[in-house]
Amino acid sequence: MSSADPTQMRPRRFLPTGPLTGRIRVPGDKSISHRSIMLGALAVGETRVTGLLEGEDVLATAAAMRAMGASVERLGDGEWRVSGVGVGALLQPEAALDMGNSGTSTRLLMGLVASHPITASFVGDASLSKRPMGRVIEPLSRMGADFTASPGGTLPLMLRGAAPAVPIEYRLPVASAQVKSAILLAGLNTPGITTVIEPVPTRDHSERMLRGFGAQLDVETDADGVRTIRIVGEAELRPQVIEVPGDPSSAAFFIVAALIVPGSDVVIENVGLNPTRAGLIEVLRLMGGQIDELNPREVGGEPVADLHVRHSVLTGIAVDPAVAPSMIDEFPALFVAAALAQGRTVTTGLDELRVKESDRLAVMAAALTAAGARVSETEDGLIIDGTGGDPLPGTGHAIATHLDHRIAMSMAVAGLVSTRGVEVDDTRPIATSFPVFEALLDGLRG
Numbered sequence: 085m086s087s088a089d090p091t092q093m094r095p096r097r098f099l100p101t102g103p104l105t106g107r108i109r110v111p112g113d114k115s116i117s118h119r120s121i122m123l124g125a126l127a128v129g130e131t132r133v134t135g136l137l138e139g140e141d142v143l144a145t146a147a148a149m150r151a152m153g154a155s156v157e158r159l160g161d162g163e164w165r166v167s168g169v170g171v172g173a174l175l176q177p178e179a180a181l182d183m184g185n186s187g188t189s190t191r192l193l194m195g196l197v198a199s200h201p202i203t204a205s206f207v208g209d210a211s212l213s214k215r216p217m218g219r220v221i222e223p224l225s226r227m228g229a230d231f232t233a234s235p236g237g238t239l240p241l242m243l244r245g246a247a248p249a250v251p252i253e254y255r256l257p258v259a260s261a262q263v264k265s266a267i268l269l270a271g272l273n274t275p276g277i278t279t280v281i282e283p284v285p286t287r288d289h290s291e292r293m294l295r296g297f298g299a300q301l302d303v304e305t306d307a308d309g310v311r312t313i314r315i316v317g318e319a320e321l322r323p324q325v326i327e328v329p330g331d332p333s334s335a336a337f338f339i340v341a342a343l344i345v346p347g348s349d350v351v352i353e354n355v356g357l358n359p360t361r362a363g364l365i366e367v368l369r370l371m372g373g374q375i376d377e378l379n380p381r382e383v384g385g386e387p388v389a390d391l392h393v394r395h396s397v398l399t400g401i402a403v404d405p406a407v408a409p410s411m412i413d414e415f416p417a418l419f420v421a422a423a424l425a426q427g428r429t430v431t432t433g434l435d436e437l438r439v440k441e442s443d444r445l446a447v448m449a450a451a452l453t454a455a456g457a458r459v460s461e462t463e464d465g466l467i468i469d470g471t472g473g474d475p476l477p478g479t480g481h482a483i484a485t486h487l488d489h490r491i492a493m494s495m496a497v498a499g500l501v502s503t504r505g506v507e508v509d510d511t512r513p514i515a516t517s518f519p520v521f522e523a524l525l526d527g528l529r530g
């Protein structure tokens with residue numbers, strides 16, 4: 085996705101549907117997929133990955149690791165082989181690293197480059213080029229890396245890594261797994277101990293996987309839940325065999341769809357349920373959603389289950405802002421559930437949603453309003469008065485997705501419970517995280 089060229093846009097009207105029924109399996113977790121390629125590329129030897137998400141964002145990470153010397157090959161459906169160069173041995177890329185739409189690729193790779201003796205330029209699409217990089221530039225500069233960024237600390241930017249880098253102790257000013265991970269990844273090739281203090285826990289896939297690859301990393305949690313994460317630098321990583329569990333952030337669209345479409349009964353297989361990711365399920369259950377966990381097990385060091393979801397009468401609630409980090413990507417889907425619930429849903433503490441692939445508070449408020457929902461936008465959240473299950477009127481004109489895959493998929497789901505359907509201006513961004521979304525949805529309509 086390099087531009088929002090209107091002549092290339094792929095609009096689609098998502099029409100009302102009868103019950104959704106059947107079983108689906110969502111693709112691999114995006115966060116875990118990125119990390120498996122990055123760490124595989126830093127281990128000496130051959131890492132095997134199955135269930136890798138083959139979305140555009142992860143492919144951008146794969147291309148970048150190739151450009152820095154690793155071999156990253158697709159063997160079959162979701163099956164990949166990564167031959168790493170070893171920590172400290174990344175090569176200088178010859179051309180700018182094209183990060184497409186992917187904030188995770190950009191911020192985590194900036195961490196990797198920051199402690200290698202190489203220079204790399206990062207470029208991205210129109211959405212990514214607006215997103216704040218200052219949050220990683222600041223700690224990585226303290227470690228010795230040097231940056232030339234575009235005004236406002238955005239892409240395109242050039243990064244000169246430090247060799248050797250300097251270990252830091254850094255308290256995260258925003259709850260961000262990407263910032264935490266960028267520092268830990270920089271710490272891998274930094275002499276001494278790099279420390280990240282995380283006042284509010286965020287997804288911990290980096291910590292789990294770094295340990296799995298043999299890095300010395302420990303986590304201490306104090307009585308207030310503040311986590312102190314220490315990584316010992318100049319690490320040697322051992323190649324691994326990794327099975328990537330299904331992405332709860334992709335499952336979210338089908339969980340909400342099955343809850344709001346009358347008569348639906350759906351099983352979503354192989355969904356990752358790491359507690360740092362499972363906030364949406366907790367919130368939807370509080371709203372009255374029937375979501376059962378079947379066959380709980382462990383996949384790739386992460387808790388996983390099949391989710392059985394049935395149509396439910398949902399009731400609006402005030403969502404506890406403390407749960408936000410564990411469902412940070414799921415708010416667009418939750419807003420759709422709230423628009424169909426009985427009564428009022430109030431969300432607060434969501435400033436971070438304004439700096440995702442789009443300003444998800446403003447864009448979802450506009451999109452849901454266009455579809456006939458009653459929504460008001462506050463500084464840090466949305467207040468939504470639901471229809472009590474009655475279909476939304478739907479849209480005449482297409483709603484604007486602003487190169488944001490999760491807006492497109494959320495509004496597709498809203499169209500399923502509408503009178504005249506919801507038209508999404510561009511479905512192309514869906515391929516960044518969930519290329520088979522439309523095929524799975526169409527399959528469940530029977």
Ligand code: S3P
Pocket residue numbers: 114115116188259260261262263265287412413436
């Ligand atoms: C991610 C962290 C989150 C999330 C993103 C993936 C990760 O971003 O929104 O989709 O893989 O670390 P922030 O760290 O900006 O909250």
